Amino acid sequence: MISTISGGPTLAGTSNNSIKHYVRSTYAHQVFSAEQGRLPKTHKSGWAPITFCEEEERGVILPHDDPIIIRADISNFDVGRILVDTGSSVSVMFAEAFNELQVPSHLLDRSITPLVSFFGEVVQPIGSIHLPISIGLAPQRTTITTPFLIIDCPTAYNVILGRPAMAQMKVFISTHMLLLKFPTPHGTGTVRGDQLGARSCYAPAPVQAGTERPEDPREESVTPQAEPVEDLELVTLDENIPDRQVRIGTSLSQELHSDLVAFLRLNSEVFAWSHNDMPSISPEIISHRLSINPAVRPVLQKRRAYDPERYEAMRAEVDKLTSIGFIKEVDYPTWLANVVMVRKGTKGWRMCVDYTNLNRACPKDSFP
Known part of the structure; x- marks a missing residue:
């Protein structure tokens, strides 16, 4: 799970100059407001005030600390398990969900920067792509086209909807009511979070009686050894080198036992009795690079x-x-x-x- 995501394509751009210009524009805006005593005029969209009232708590199990999980139409597909995450600087779609959209992979933009999670771990996306996403019910419905980063890792979600997409849709969020509201030309649109779906994403795996916590591979614990299904006997393959021995089962018939011992002695050179018997493999045959x-x-x-x-x-x-x-x-x-x-x-x-x-x-x- 990527708790908090930073990086990816943003309004600030990716170069140092564009990021500095983005910061300076904010500073210039604040200075202008302080000198003029008022904010500069902005374009008015004409949408009605958006409010939340107590009656909208109905249907929500209280108290709760559930995340907001919604459904939306993405590229003409009904997609569930979409996490609304105001802590994410990008919108993320996971590879398994992206493959179901049947979007040609050659449309992906591969020139993208890695993401950084809350713990500083670097996650390399597969690529990015602009896709249309619609939320709400008609006529109170809004549609935008926003970039998604495609990530290949296990997760309980299909999509993480980040800040840029929510800002583009002018979404107002009530985490208490698990409710999203946004303006449309036909009034205020609403989307209710799926509380049951949110809890199923966080549901812990059932623990059977008598089981213990998973062992840390870094701990110096003794690994249990597998036991043979029958008694074994030692067979010396070379009388001149008595330490070259193998074990075979004791339940074999006399004829099969003799044939097996003769076969092993005839092919004893295929066994690696020491590290010196395992020469290196030429890179011309096979090699592996990270x-x-x-x-x-x-x-x-x-x-x-x-x-x-x-x-x-x-x-x-x-x-x-x-x-x-x-x-x-x-x-x-x-x-x-x-x-x-x-x-x-x-x-x-x-x-x-x-x-x-x-x-x-x-x-x-x-x-x-």
Whole structure:
């Protein structure tokens, strides 16, 4: 869930000059008002005053802190689960809903800046597109064309309607009554929020009896090991190297047992008995590169400190991987990802890398 969204296309533009001009225009407007003692004349649209009264509370379950979830027509489709969010600087449509609109993907504008969530996480949109959106019932109905950023991430909503679209429709909001009102040439239009739909978006998943909270993968917990469905026996594949052994089931028939052992001994070279038996793969055959968003700044994680046992395990693992050419040393003066040591279920340590920041900087990658 993106709690608060900033970034994207706004009236201020994207360049530094346009943003500075946008700020200066506000300052000039305030200075003019102070000198003249009055506000400059603006174009009057002629719509009637919009008010809220106590009778409009009917049908709303009180007290509540539910968000405003509405329905609207977007590109001639009836779209539900639209979150009205005054904290969002852009209107967002999620990829699953966008695909249902049957809008050709080549119409998307790909030259867009990333979004920044409340926690500082960077979200890279797929693209942006201008779509018509209509709210209200005829004749008190308003229609505008507004840009939507298309985001591919799991969410309970189809669309997040941001400030620019609401300002364009001159929407007045009562969060207490879950009610939107807006002027139209035929009077004041109203849209009531779906309180049941809002609560279903926030409904927690049922917790079964005896279940515990999900474990944090960063915690050093022992992973339960899968158990075999039958008893196993050790079979030595090479009498000259007695430690090269495999396990096979004891429920096999004598004939099948003999055939299987003979087959394994004949093909014992396909097993990787050590890291040296796993040579590197040539990049001419296959390679994988991370698609990192160039707009994301490198992150220098705070260096973690470990006890001597973990340091010794790190040193042994790095030396082993370096000696066979699996890894190489590279200096990154402005970027660092910490090593995380996780205790194995049997004995020893498993060395992992904290790639949390790197994952946030990469768009969705289909590489398994």
